[in-house]
Amino acid sequence: MLRAYLSVSLLLFMLLLAGCSSAPEPTKVAAPSPNQLLLPVKTLAAFEQQWRGVPYRYGGSSKRGIDCSGFVQLTYQQLARMNLPRTTEEQASRGVKVARSELVSGDLVFFKTGWSSRHVGIYLSHNNFMHASTSEGVTISSLNTPYWRDAFWQARRLIAITQ
Template sequence: MKVLPGYGPGRSPSPGRDRAMASAESVRSALYDQLDAWRGVRYRPGGLSTSGVDCSGFVYLTFRRRFGIDLPRTTRRQAGSGRYVSRRHLQPGDLVFFKTGIFTRHVGIYIESGRFLHVSTKRGVMVSNLEDSYWRKRYWKAVRIPR
């Protein structure tokens, strides 16, 4: 039997850890709800509605509507928000950034297990995997937004 840190005979779970786990689950749930509401909405540069949205606009709207957090509108400014987090320490709600061209950046929202929510230029709002060769080669950085 594997005993998790903070658990075991005579030990109760850490309240801080329980809060963090509950928070991660609520963020994950909100992101899947957002996916259900927006799945397939097409990509449109500068778009901010279900008739078309771009990657940074989708992140902006998701954080505003699901978490009550106002982020900058552009990918460049979103990349400067929050604090850097390593790829191996990603948590639900972290912003993940990619270099998709010399001056072009792409942003998505990490969900769990290597999956992130974003707007594809060809397929619209969808979930992709960080380990897919396209994304793995272009991964740039991630930031955590304080909630």
């Protein structure tokens, strides 16, 4: 009898807990107004000009050579005072996902460039993004070129946390 009472009590307790849970609302990302952009296109373009042509170097983080995730990390650190992880995979988990059609200046754009290879850049405007290219070093490329269009994986918007 006691065993049946405990079983029923446990079942009722579990049902009570389950009834209190709810699924979180999906994140909706509104396009920021131009004065709310974390990194305006003019600021990004000026920064890219300072780094243009710096050769690609895997694991690099200086003007002697830099890789794609290092360039993104450095850009956000210097221009937005935001600390991002060092690797493309870790950066791809930050912020909120946005549709390619909703990209704004400063959004991160990610690409699958091989079976297990990933690449990251920073969206500017008009389908252009800046990145550290293995063939050209730091440069600006178009999302409309067949290579980048086909390799496009996802885009993420980083949100500044203000207190």
